Amino acid sequence: MYYVYENHLDGSFYISDQSYNFEELYCDRCGDSDRLIEEFDREEEALKFVNNEEDL
Structure with a gap:
């Protein structure tokens, strides 16, 4: 699985092959x-x- 996250500092997106919990x-x-x-x-x-x- 691949996960797309939104960075809270600048709104950019990043991809990880790990699922992160809230902490x-x-x-x-x-x-x-x-x-x-x-x-x-x-x-x-x-x-x-x-x-x-990112094109939007």
Whole structure:
């Protein structure tokens, strides 16, 4: 599985092959957290999603 997350600092997207829980995504400095946007079976699908989102 591949996971697309939104960075809480600048709204950019990143892809991981790991699923993170809330504690791992939470930022102690600002009290915000990254968030899971979508899950994909294949890396190519995740990359396509991220590239399409960034074009908006």
